[in-house]
Amino acid sequence: MKRSILKNSNRFRFGNLVILAVIALVIASCGQPKKSNEKTGNISIDGSSTVYPISEAVAEEYLALNPKVRVTVGESGTGGGFKKFGRGEIDINDASRAIKQGEIEACEANNIKFIELLIAYDGMAIVVNPNNTWATDITVAELKKLWEPAAQGKITKWNQVRTTWPDKEIHLYGAGTASGTFDYFTEAIMGEAKSCRGDYTASEDDNVLVQGVASDDLALGFFGLSYFENNKDKLKLVAVNDENPENGDGAILPTLETVKDKTYAPLSRPLFIYVNSTAAEKEVIQDFVTFYLEQAPALVKEVGYIPLEDNEIAAGKAVWADFVKAHAVIK
């Protein structure tokens, strides 16, 4: 009887393969030794999916110059991001609305000081499918009728919003509840933050919403202007009429001008980043945020939002410089 069936049994060959794989991985993960003046460190960013394209662009440009820095950018939504921010889990929160009182208190409870930096303006876009021939404009009152909590399960057809519109189902796509876009939209249209019907396709990922509206003739959705600008060929903008003649007559489309001069109302809004004071003590964060403020005007435009005026940009840089001085750690 043979002692061992296989001399070089498959098992031991397998084991050798594993050892080889480990060595390969270690080599691949090592990289070259650090140069002394290269920046290193971790930067964790999370928050608004509206602001995400800006932060992603800045992070990418920064990485091109400082490849050893590790930047992660999440998309948990403005609210989700603030929760992490309040726990000190992230350095920077992208926000498509201002921080709320409850969130400020949460930061204070954990001894977190922060700074709010304005980086861009956004005109929240109301979009429909390009095959939609009837909805070219909509009033704020109609938007309210369509999206308020009382509409849940009841307002399900286009002609229930405006009688001249077709007797067809309306499919809604919008931001999810952790999203700043959601907070801002509900506050602006319903008058009360978070007050909204729940029976629509809700996602913190605006790309999902774009896909939804682009592939559904009967769809209507809302998200940051950037997502419209980057998918112009698949979507159609709906002009918004705030029924306030002092603020621009009739229904207005969101453009660079109308968002800047606030005639596109009430859906024009500021976009922010919030930086944690403890994070600001780190040199890499100081460098990154300074870079962010410098690059923002160009990248914001590239991504599809509205950049700040020159005086606003200068003011922001000054505020940041002061904050850094106040929290910089003497090395």
Add this chain to the structure above:
Amino acid sequence: MNNSTKNRLTDKAFQYFGIFNTFLGLIMLAVFIFVILQVGLQRLDWDFLTSLPSRFPEKAGIYTALIGTFWMLLLTIIFSVTLGVSAGIYLEEYAKKGWFSKLLEINISNLVGVPSVIYGILGLAFFNRYLGLGGSLLAGSLTLSLLIIPVIIMTTRESLKAVPKTIKEGAYALGATRWQTIWKQLLPAASGSIVTGVILALARAIGEAAPLIVVGALVYVPFIPHTPMDDYTLLPIQIFNWTSRPQPEFQVNASAGIIVLLFLTFLLNGISIYLRNKWQKKVKW
């Protein structure tokens, strides 16, 4: 037409219908793969494999996702093979047969059928939150290991069962202890089959996305992991992210990523089939 002819015709018709159905699924898969190749092959180049993710689809690559997948595979092999094969050996060779071992068998069969998201939930609550491992490679690989261990246990037991009793009895007769018999006779004999099963389980594991998203894998990770405690992303998750982006250029990227993922999956499956055939030829009882 009389009944007899009708019956014969029905029979013949069904024969063709049968062939049609047999190939229907495969033809659809072939069509899918053809479309994927058409769309994605152009994007597949060295650049794509070594670039970090980017907001520009032309620049975005799968480097971090690939390294993440390899890391995940490695860690999962370590955990799942040691624990799974050990458990399989124990249950097959040591555990006393009785109502308890019957219960264990039913338990394992059940675990194989539990949806993968549930394992994700388990990993989230236990590895991520309770043990504080966060969304790290370690938490992910432990979760993934739990997912495939039941399958590995079943494969190990089947492989051990297939070794003729004579080998075992012969060893005992010569005075070998239980462990000596297992380590020197049974395992080497069953190893080919065990390895085949393990590789098949791993081929399935690299395609898993849902449980790892639940446990905390990130989507935008522009750096490669250096330790098991690092954040990571994986090939299927990167593909999922690109699929959700409406721009057609990202669909191209998703296709290219799918080509790589399918290549890896089929490679692993192919290796296991090759090994199985080789082993079957070598061993003659």
Add this chain to the structure above:
Amino acid sequence: MRRPKEKLIEKLLAASGWLTILTTLGILVILVYESGQFFADVSVWEFLTGTEWTPLFSKKEFGILPLLTATLLTSVIALLVALPVGLTIAIYLNEYSNRKFRSTVKPMLEVLASVPTVVYGFFALTIITPFLQSFIPGLAGFNSISPGIVMGIMIIPMISSLSEDALFAVPKSLRDASYGMGATRFQTVFRVLIPSAASGIIVSVILAVSRAIGETMIVAIAAGQQPNFTLNPLVPVETITTYIVQVSLGDVPRDSLEYRTIFAAGMVLFIITFIMNNISLWLKRKYHRQYE
């Protein structure tokens, strides 16, 4: 000398053996504990019979029916595709084709089951949906028919393989008797073999449906994220599995009611698949004994 080492090794192996029990216990404990806390705030009745699922919104509704109908809808569509095709394949391989054909084709079919589900999701969204949209008016970009069809393709091997085993197990005597009376293969299959193998075929169906119910990525990519209490396959819906992933992608603070919805939903999913898997295990044992 050898005894202690043997004992140690046995203990170590036993520890691994207990792992499976711990896994099951872990799943049960976590699901039950968190669901229990969830049901302290939400009544079980409301959960099981409510038709609106809006746990994250200001007007919170916790009815799981929309998620259940979506899961059911996609799985039934998958079965409508996989059962006829899978069963026909099983019949053909068993009664009509020869040995060689069978042994070459069977592994090829397994390929269908080994494709990663993200890939199938991509197919559903980018190939099947546009194709269907070209001749079904009003088909939304996210719907349940597209992922249903693709899931069906994925589970074909499960049905064909297990049904084929069931057909193979029918005693030769029954077959011979049928052919002896002059029946065609078609008649033999449909009048003798399938009725005899019925329980085995049912086992394959239950397992395949269980797999479809637990599937996540295909529906997450192609079915949509809108909880919709409907049986209309042309509109966006959200399955239990998609909801779990959706909440995990966002951020939900731990120990909140919203966080616990993951576990309540997971619990329902687990119970359904657990019941189905065990019914099929019991059926399998029953019909195995029939022919022994």
